Amino acid sequence: MIVVEHLTKYYGEYPAVRDVTFEVPKGRVVGFLGPNGAGKSTTMRILAGFLTATSGRASIAGKDVFSDPIAVRRNIGYMPESCPLYPELRVEEYLKFRAGLKGLGWGARRKRIDYVVERCWLKDVRRQLIGTLSKGYRQRVGLADSLLADPPVLILDEPTAGLDPTQIRETRKLIRELGREHTMLLSTHILSEVEMACDSVIIIYQGQVIEDGTLEAVRHKHKNQNLEEIFVRLTGQEGI
Numbered sequence: 572m573i574v575v576e577h578l579t580k581y582y583g584e585y586p587a588v589r590d591v592t593f594e595v596p597k598g599r600v601v602g603f604l605g606p607n608g609a610g611k612s613t614t615m616r617i618l619a620g621f622l623t624a625t626s627g628r629a630s631i632a633g634k635d636v637f638s639d640p641i642a643v644r645r646n647i648g649y650m651p652e653s654c655p656l657y658p659e660l661r662v663e664e665y666l667k668f669r670a671g672l673k674g675l676g677w678g679a680r681r682k683r684i685d686y687v688v689e690r691c692w693l694k695d696v697r698r699q700l701i702g703t704l705s706k707g708y709r710q711r712v713g714l715a716d717s718l719l720a721d722p723p724v725l726i727l728d729e730p731t732a733g734l735d736p737t738q739i740r741e742t743r744k745l746i747r748e749l750g751r752e753h754t755m756l757l758s759t760h761i762l763s764e765v766e767m768a769c770d771s772v773i774i775i776y777q778g779q780v781i782e783d784g785t786l787e788a789v790r791h792k793h794k795n796q797n798l799e800e801i802f803v804r805l806t807g808q809e810g811i
């Protein structure tokens with residue numbers, strides 16, 4: 572469903588992503604891990620069509636990310652690390668606006684907004700100005716936005732970053748549920764989240780993929796260590 576081949580991205584002289592190749596098969600929920608600055612957001616932004624690559628290829632649902640970006644956007648829901656929301660709009664207004672941009676017709680729009688509002692626990696803040704929402708609630712609006720067009724593929728960049736423990740639990744539960752219906756690439760620093768919600772894991776370090784496989788295969792390869800031990804050993808990072 573997601574195919575990335577030899578993807579490379581330079582920011583000026585700096586290679587943030589170097590010859591990255593991986594696949595996410597249909598229906599799979601993949602944890603995309605790596606220390607700060609490893610190249611996760613850069614890769615995800617390229618897949619979502621927000622950034623060009625220096626070289627390499629990528630496709631989603633058979634559509635080329637670079638030559639057919641509009642078709643790709645129809646197939647994905649992308650939640651960036653910090654969601655660019657409009658503070659002067661109310662939650663419902665924002666979702667209406669986004670649903671319009673995503674091409675949902677009037678009838679479908681109302682139904683779908685009700686659904687994502689319910690699903691992302693936004694009922695209580697439906698009429699609140701986005702600018703007055705807490706970070707956790709803004710994250711939920713970003714997640715609701717990514718679900719609006721019911722895309723087959725979800726690309727979620729640190730969806731639980733900055734949430735309180737209750738919100739983290741709720742969001743994890745939602746991610747697990749969404750994983751039954753969507754192919755998902757999910758970046759996070761919380762390794763227990765990956766162990767709970769993902770089938771597979773890709774670890775990226777200094778712009779390069781250093782591990783890629785099902786959780787079971789990766790654990791087996793590393794003598795049944797837990798993911799945290801594997802991550803620390805591969806990347807030399809304690810702070811995650």
Ligand SMILES: Nc1ncnc2c1ncn2[C@@H]1O[C@H](COP(=O)(O)OP(=O)(O)OP(=O)(O)O)[C@@H](O)[C@H]1O
Pocket residue numbers: 582585587605606607608609610611612613614652
């Ligand atoms: N617009 C930019 N211009 C220059 N360098 C950038 C830019 N965006 C990212 N970088 C650099 O590219 C590297 C990869 O960044 P990226 O945001 O993809 O990492 P990440 O794995 O998502 O990190 P984090 O876990 O901290 O979010 C970092 O060294 C970062 O400083």
